[in-house]
Every structure is written in structure tokens, then in C-alpha cells.
Amino acid sequence: MSEAITTSILSELVSGAKRPASYKEIRSEAEGFLAESGIPSKKHEDWKYTNIKRLFDNGLNFTPANDITFNSVEGVEISWCTDVETQCIASQQIGTTVIHTKEAHAALNTSLFEKALVIRVKKGTQVTDDLVLNQTINLEDNNFSASRVLIVVEDNALLKCQHHYTGSPSSSSLLNNLTEVFVGQNARLELNYVQEIGEGNMMTTTQVECQRDSNFTTNCIQLGGSLLRNNVNISLKGENIETHLNGFYMLNGKELYDNHTLVDHLVPHCESNEIYRGILAGKSTGVFNGKVFVHRDAQKTNGYQSNNNILLSDDATMNSKPELEIYADDVKCSHGSTTGQLDEDAVFYLRARGLDEFGATALLLTAFASDVLNSITNEELREMLEEKIQAKLKEMRG
Amino acid sequence: MSLLAIKNLSARVEEKDILKNFNLTVNPGEVHAIMGPNGSGKSTLASVLAGNESYEVTGGEVDFDGKDLLDMAPEERAREGLFLAFQYPVEIPGVSNVNFMKAAVTEVRKHRGLEPLVAKDFLAYMKEKKELVELDGKLAGRSVNEGFSGGEKKRNEIFQMAMLDPKLGILDETDSGLDIDALRIVANGVNKLRSKDNAFVVITHYQRLLDYIIPDFVHVLYNGQIVRSGTKELALELEEKGYDWIKDELAEA
Numbered sequence: 001m002s003e004a005i006t007t008s009i010l011s012e013l014v015s016g017a018k019r020p021a022s023y024k025e026i027r028s029e030a031e032g033f034l035a036e037s038g039i040p041s042k043k044h045e046d047w048k049y050t051n052i053k054r055l056f057d058n059g060l061n062f063t064p065a066n067d068i069t070f071n072s073v074e075g076v077e078i079s080w081c082t083d084v085e086t087q088c089i090a091s092q093q094i095g096t097t098v099i100h101t102k103e104a105h106a107a108l109n110t111s112l113f114e115k116a117l118v119i120r121v122k123k124g125t126q127v128t129d130d131l132v133l134n135q136t137i138n139l140e141d142n143n144f145s146a147s148r149v150l151i152v153v154e155d156n157a158l159l160k161c162q163h164h165y166t167g168s169p170s171s172s173s174l175l176n177n178l179t180e181v182f183v184g185q186n187a188r189l190e191l192n193y194v195q196e197i198g199e200g201n202m203m204t205t206t207q208v209e210c211q212r213d214s215n216f217t218t219n220c221i222q223l224g225g226s227l228l229r230n231n232v233n234i235s236l237k238g239e240n241i242e243t244h245l246n247g248f249y250m251l252n253g254k255e256l257y258d259n260h261t262l263v264d265h266l267v268p269h270c271e272s273n274e275i276y277r278g279i280l281a282g283k284s285t286g287v288f289n290g291k292v293f294v295h296r297d298a299q300k301t302n303g304y305q306s307n308n309n310i311l312l313s314d315d316a317t318m319n320s321k322p323e324l325e326i327y328a329d330d331v332k333c334s335h336g337s338t339t340g341q342l343d344e345d346a347v348f349y350l351r352a353r354g355l356d357e358f359g360a361t362a363l364l365l366t367a368f369a370s371d372v373l374n375s376i377t378n379e380e381l382r383e384m385l386e387e388k389i390q391a392k393l394k395e396m397r398g
Numbered sequence: 399m400s401l402l403a404i405k406n407l408s409a410r411v412e413e414k415d416i417l418k419n420f421n422l423t424v425n426p427g428e429v430h431a432i433m434g435p436n437g438s439g440k441s442t443l444a445s446v447l448a449g450n451e452s453y454e455v456t457g458g459e460v461d462f463d464g465k466d467l468l469d470m471a472p473e474e475r476a477r478e479g480l481f482l483a484f485q486y487p488v489e490i491p492g493v494s495n496v497n498f499m500k501a502a503v504t505e506v507r508k509h510r511g512l513e514p515l516v517a518k519d520f521l522a523y524m525k526e527k528k529e530l531v532e533l534d535g536k537l538a539g540r541s542v543n544e545g546f547s548g549g550e551k552k553r554n555e556i557f558q559m560a561m562l563d564p565k566l567g568i569l570d571e572t573d574s575g576l577d578i579d580a581l582r583i584v585a586n587g588v589n590k591l592r593s594k595d596n597a598f599v600v601i602t603h604y605q606r607l608l609d610y611i612i613p614d615f616v617h618v619l620y621n622g623q624i625v626r627s628g629t630k631e632l633a634l635e636l637e638e639k640g641y642d643w644i645k646d647e648l649a650e651a
Contacts, residue, residue, distance in 0.1 A: 349488040351472040352448050352481075353498070353558060354505035360473075363501060367492025367541075 006038045009056050013112060013144060016062035020114060022083030026095035030110035037104045049287045049319050050229055050258040052105075055174050055201060060144035065175075066167075068117050068135045068147065075127040076159065077120040081150075091120065092152045092182045099180070099207040103231065106205045109178040113148040121157040123184070130378050133163045137197055139173030146176045151191070155184035155211075162192045162381060169200030171226050177204040185238065186213040192376055194385070196224040205231040212238025212267075219376050221385055222249040222257050223392055233262040236298075239269045247276040248372040250389065251284035251316070252396045258287035265298035265328075274305040275371055280316035281396040288320045292335070296327040303333035310342055310368060312396060362393055399464065401426050401597050402566055407458035408622075409446045416442040418622035419458065424566070427594040431608055431633060432601045434619035435641040440601045441485055443619070444570040448482035449475050463565060476502075477509035479565030483555035483572050490542040495554070498542050499524065499561050506562050527560040531587040549580035556587040567591070568599045573607035585610030605637035618644055 010031065039056050040047040070078055081094070100110035121127055139145060153159045169175065175197075183189050195202065202225055210216050222228050234243055249257045263272045278286050292303045309318045322335040342364060350360035369389060376382045402424040409417040416439045424430055434440050446453045447460065449472035460467040467475060490498070503523075504514045515523060528538065531553045543551050552572050559567050569588070573581055588598060588611050600611055608616070608630060616633045618626040620641070625648060626632065636644075 343488075346488050346490050348450055348472060349484065349490070350498070350502075352476055352484075353502040353562065354473050354476040354509070355501055356471070356473045356505075359501065359505070363493055363498070364490065367490065370492045 006034050009039060009060070010034060010108075010111060013060060013062045020082050023094065023110075026100060027111050029098075030100040030107040033101045034104060034107045034111065037107070040104045046260060046289070049285060050227065050256060052174075052201075052203060052227065052229065055172065058142060058172060060142055060174060062112060063139065063143045063145050064114060065145040065147040066136055066138060068133050068149070070117075070134070071129075071132050073127060073129045073131045075121060075125040076131050077122070078131070079118055080115045081118045082115045091154060092150065092180075094118075094148070094150055094180070096182075097180045097207040097209060099178070099205060099233065103205060105176055105203045105229075105231070106178050106207065109146045109148060109176045109205070112176075113146040113178070116148040116150055119149070119151045119161070121153045121159045123154040124156045125154075126158045127160070130381070131159060131161045133161065135163065135165050137165060137167035137169045137175050137200055137202075139169040139175060139200065141170045141172050143170065143173045144176070146178075149177070149179040151179065151181045151189070153183050153187045153189045156186045157184065158188045160190040160192075160377065162194065162378070164194045165197050165202065167200065168198040171199040171201070173200060175200065175202045177202070179204070179206045181206060181208040181216075183208065183210045183214045183216045185211045187211070188215040189217070190377060191216075191218045192378075192381065193218070193220040195220070195222045195228055195230075196388070197228075198224055199226050201225065201227040203229040205233070208232070208234040210234065210236050210238065210241045210243060213240045214238070215242045217244040217375060218246070219372060220247040220259070221372075222247070223388055224255075225257065226255060228257040229260075230258070231260045231262075233264070234272070235264045235266065236270045236272070237266055239267050241270040243271070244273045244375055246274065246372040246375050247278075248369050249276075249278040249286065250392045250396070251278065251280045251282070251286055252392070253282045253284060255282075256285045256287075259289070260287075261290045263292045263303065265292070265294045265301045265303065267297060268299040268301070270298065271302040272304070276307045277368060277372055278309045278318065279312060279365055279368070279396075280309060280318055281312040283313070283315040285316070286318045288318070288337070289323070290321075290335070291323040291325065292333060294324070294326040294328050294331055294333065299328045299330045301328060301331040301333065303331065305335040307337045308368070309339040310365065311339060312342065358394075358397060361397070362390055365393060366390070400424060400461070401463055402599075403461040405459050405461075407446070407460060408456045409442055409453050410456055411442065411453050415456070416453075416622055417446065420623060422617070422624065424597045424599060426565075426597055428615065429592070429598045429600060429611060429613045431613035431616045431630075432599060432619050433603070433605075433616060433633060433636055436603070438619045439622045440603075440619055441570055444482055444485070444568050444601055447475075447480065447568060448472060473505070476562070477506050481559050481562055481564035481567045483552070483559055483567065483569045485570040485572075485574070487543045487551040487555055489544045489546075491544050493542050495538045495540060495542055496524070499558065502558070503561055524561065527557055530560050530590055531557045532583050533557050548575050549577065552576060552580065552584055553587070556584050560587065560591055564596065566597050566599065568601065570601050571603060572600075573602055573604060581607065582610060605633045608633045620644060620648065
């Protein structure tokens with residue numbers, strides 16, 4: 001049954017695509033997986049709270065992805081690639097992470113993307129300015145598009161990158177993005193996402209492979225979208241890696257944001273830190289599902305994970321599921337999850353010092369966000385986000 | 399004209415009547431001490447005056463410097479010059495003392511028709527007030543009250559009071575649990591802030607604080623009402639005899 005549905009949806013999508021003949025191998029692998037898995041429905045454990053299938057059931061038409069614009073930054077090689085031959089600028093290949101054989105929306109992306117934005121920082125290059133990617137999504141009714149990014153930060157190199165998703169896509173459209181990331185030995189990458197797409201829907205995967213002694217940080221700030229589904233999977237493949245994955249989300253109305261993360265500790269002596277924080281108002285629904293997987297060989301792992309949520313309305317719902325799966329016997333791991341209301345004592349304390357109710361609330365909620373925002377090193381970006389957070393807060397308080 | 403005039407104030411919390419026709423008048427330049435056994439309504443009085451919505455005012459009126467205090471939101475009361483030093487100052491993770499005070503001072507100044515202080519002037523102002531309560535410079539950069547010792551929290555309250563320069567300072571058991579050094583520092587801070595234009599209501603369980611902050615009047619609160627008023631000698635008498643003699647007298651009467 002699922003096969004028929006998927007194949008027909010896929011052929012429908014593909015028929016509209018000017019899909020290049022390139023990447024044959026990975027496309028056929030992806031389609032093979034998709035035929036088996038089907039489009040995820042609420043019957044899948046990973047999609048329990050998030051109904052993406054309804055968008056497919058309404059029928060989606062493939063349309064080319066809007067271009068991602070970017071600034072020119074010294075030390076960064078960046079170009080669009082449409083086939084295996086032209087992607088020579090990267091030392092890694094599109095599809096190397098093989099996530100397209102494990103996860104339905106990565107498979108969908110791999111089957112349908114037309115071209116990939118390939119970013120490379122060569123060995124030892126320390127990039128000082130932020131690379132800023134701007135993706136404006138203006139999908140119309142029932143449109144679907146797939147964007148694809150490959151980021152390769154080679155050994156001893158350093159890069160800070162921002163990826164902004166903006167625009168006002170239709171509430172019946174769907175953007176699918178897959179970003180594959182390779183962080184080389186002793187390399188550092190900070191990857192910041194800002195997702196603010198009005199009523200649009202988006203499903204993205206960030207698939208990261210880190211090599212020994214590297215440092216990878218990602219911060220995902222979600223401020224607007226009917227349905228935002230983010231998967232962040234980090235595979236720690238060498239010793240002495242430090243990784244931080246953080247998220248901050250604000251939901252209002254009937255918005256639904258779903259964050260799934262996986263940190264895969266494969267080898268000893270690595271550290272992972274995860275902080276996801278959210279504020280939910282209206283009738284919104286949040287999902288956090290974070291998994292830290294510590295393999296048997298990954299001794300001396302330090303794994304920390306927390307998810308904290310503040311509900312501003314009685315009708316908002318948060319589904320939080322932090323998970324630790326540990327097969328090594330000498331590790332330090334902890335996780336925690338809290339969901340509650342704003343601390344009324346703190347609001348009163350601030351009001352008793354002259355701040356009005358909104359000012360007090362805003363100060364407390366900005367502080368709540370600060371543990372995530374402070375891990376963004378670009379001050380300008382941080383200030384811009386603080387302003388956006390204030391603006392959305394005003395919206396939430398009606 | 400009086401600064402604070404409380405007339406027949408009654409208040410309850412969780413269906414329990416606490417203040418019953420409470421009366422008190424405070425003039426500029428005065429320090430009033432309110433003493434009383436646990437559960438007599440001391441902290442309720444402080445909370446009601448500051449505008450804590452967990453307490454329900456069931457009757458009476460409060461005039462603050464010519465305005466109807468009970469009609470104002472907590473922040474308006476603060477901007478009008480009423481300051482409550484909390485019995486249990488709240489910890490606010492992620493908000494630094496500096497940012498907190500900057501926001502508060504800006505609001506209070508705005509209310510008084512003054513421009514916000516520029517960063518340099520604000521820091522100088524803050525430094526001056528910090529010295530008043532011997533507050534460690536490092537505490538200013540830390541999150542409000544987070545990880546502060548009991549004494550540091552209380553000093554931080556007096557520091558905030560100094561920053562906001564209120565007409566009326568209400569100290570809700572600021573002395574409870576303080577060692578003698580912290581008590582001296584807190585009291586010195588208050589004494590330095592005293593002027594002919596402002597007033598203080600010092601709520602306390604112990605007479606000890608009143609050795610350092612000399613009150614003009616001492617009132618005994620019992621069962622939601624002031625049952626006896628006097629001067630600082632009354633506090634000494636209470637310290638010596640405890641509260642039972644007052645309870646006994648009231649029972650006889």
C-alpha cells in the first residue's frame with residue numbers, strides 16, 4: 001500500500017521536475033528507500049505528532065527551488081553544482097553521508113533536487129567573516145521544492161555560516177532541504193539557522209560528520225512557519241570532538257515545530273551539549289525529540305541534553321522526549337526536560353521595580369533564550385534575533 | 399501632608415482574612431517599625447502595598463502622596479516612589495543585575511520626565527550606590543540574585559532601593575537571618591538614604607535591627623491590626639517580654 005502511494009506521489013513530483021540525469025546512483029538509492037518507507041505518516045514513531053502526509057495527500061507539484069543568495073567571503077569557495085563532475089570544488093561528494101538511505105525526507109530531497117550549493121573551506125583556512133546564505137521561499141499553492149547544500153570544512157579550517165530561510169510561501173506548499181556537513185580534523189564550524197517563513201511548511205535535515213579534534217556548533221532559531229520539521233543528526237567519528245547543538249523556538253497560533261536531533265557517539269572522549277528552549281502561545285504544538293546514542297566503544301563520553309519550555313497559553317502543547325541510549329560503561333551523560341509557565345513571582349518582582357508587565361515578561365523570556373543566543377558568536381546576528389524575538393513576543397501577547 | 403495614609407485596610411489571601419481594618423499614617427522624614435509575631439499580617443501588609451495580586455484587598459483605602467495607591471498597577475506604584483525590599487528576593491537566571499537596574503532606572507526616570515542616563519553616567523551612578531551597601535562589584539554582572547548568599551540578596555535589595563531613590567521604602571524582614579556584619583551594612587545603607595523627604599516602614603520580627611535603624615515609631619501588629627504603638631522603647635520591651643504579654647492583655651480586654 002505504502003509503496004503505491006509513494007511511487008505515485010514521487011512520479012507525480014518527478015514529472016514536473018526538470019530533474020537532471022546526474023547523480024543517478026544516489027537518486028536510485030533514495031527512491032529505493034522511499035518505495036519501502038513511504039511518505040512518513042503519524043503511524044511512524046518519528047512522526048507521531050507531525051502530520052506531513054496531509055500536504056502530500058492534497059497533491060504537490062514540483063517546482064524549481066528559489067536560488068539561495070550568498071555573500072562573497074574571503075577563504076570560502078562556493079558554487080552551484082548540477083552533477084558529480086562539476087562538484088569538483090569539494091573534497092566530499094553529495095550523498096556521502098548516505099542519509100538518503102535512512103530517512104524519508106532526505107531520500108525525497110535526494111530524488112528530486114536539481115542542483116546543490118557546494119561550500120568548501122580549504123585545509124587550514126581561517127575564515128573571519130560570516131558566510132551568509134539567504135533563501136527566500138516564495139512557493140505558491142501546492143508547490144514543492146527541494147534545496148540542497150553541502151558544506152565541507154577541511155582539516156584545521158574554520159567557518160561561521162548563517163542560513164536564513166525567509167519569504168511568504170503558501171500554507172499548502174512544502175520546502176524540503178537537505179544540508180550535508182563535513183567537519184575535518186581539528187576544524188571548527190558554527191552553523192546558525194534562522195527560520196521565519198510565515199505560513200509556509202518546511203522539512204529539513206542537517207546531516208553532520210565530524211572528525212577528530214573538531215568543534216561543531218549549530219544554533220537553530222525558529223520564529224515562523226505553519227509546520228517546521230528539523231532533523232539534526234551529528235555523527236562523531238573521531239576522538240576529542242566537542243559539539244553543541246542548540247535551538248530556540250517561538251510558536252503562536254496553530255504553528256507546529258518539530259525538532260528531532262540525534263548525536264551519535266561512535267568513539268571515546270567526545271563531548272556533546274544540547275540546549276533546546278521554546279516559548280509556546282496560542283494553540284501551537286511543539287515537539288522535541290533528542291536522542292544521544294553512546295556506542296559501546298565510546299567510553300569517556302560527556303553527553304548533556306536539556307529541553308525547557310514555557311507555555312504562555314492553556315491551549316499550547318509541548319511534546320518533549322529526551323532520550324539517552326548508552327552501551328558504554330564509563331560515561332557521563334545527563335538529560336532533562338521541563339515544561340511550565342512563566343514564573344509569576346519573577347514577573348511581580350520586576351514589576352515592583354517599575355517594569356511594566358510586557359517589559360517584565362520580555363526581559364524574562366529574552367533571558368530564557370539567552371543560553372541559546374549566547375552561543376551565536378556574531379553579535380549583529382544576535383541583536384537582530386533579539387529584536388525579532390521581541391517582535392514575535394508582542395504578536396503573541398496580542 | 400502625609401506620605402502614606404492607610405485607612406481601614408482589609409485583605410485576604412486564599413480565602414483567609416489577614417488584615418482587618420488596618421490603619422497607619424506615615425509622614426515624610428519618619429521611620430516606622432512594624433513588629434509582631436509570625437502570622438500577624440506583617441508580610442501581607444508589605445505585599446498588598448506593593449500590589450501583589452495574590453492578595454485580595456477586601457476593604458479600606460490607601461493614599462500615597464495624594465494618589466490612590468490601590469488603583470495602581472505594581473509598576474506604577476514603583477514609579478511613583480514606593481519600594482518594597484522583598485523578604486525573599488527572587489532569583490532571575492539570565493538577567494544581569496546591570497541590565498535589570500538599567501531597565502528599572504530608565505522606567506522610573508521616564509515617569510519623572512527624565513531622559514535615560516547614558517551608559518557612562520549610569521555606570522558611575524551604579525558604582526556610587528554599590529559602595530553605599532558595600533556590594534561586591536562582581537555581583538553587578540551576575541544574574542539577579544542567582545547563587546547569592548542570603549546576606550548578598552538583602553544587600554542587593556538595599557542597593558536597588560538606593561538606585562531607584564524611592565519616597566517610601568518598605569523593608570520586609572530584611573534583617574531576618576543576617577549576620578551582624580550584613581545587618582550593619584544593610585542598616586547603614588538605609589541610614590544614608592534617610593532624608594526629610596522620604597520615609598521608611600521597617601517590618602521586622604527582631605528588635606536587633608532597630609539598634610541600627612532608629613525608628614520614630616514602633617507598632618505592634620497582631621491578628622491583622624495595630625494593637626499598640628509607641629517609640630523605640632516599645633521594641634525593647636517586646637524583646638525582653640516577647641509578644642505573649644500583648645496577647646494576654648488583649649485576651650483580658
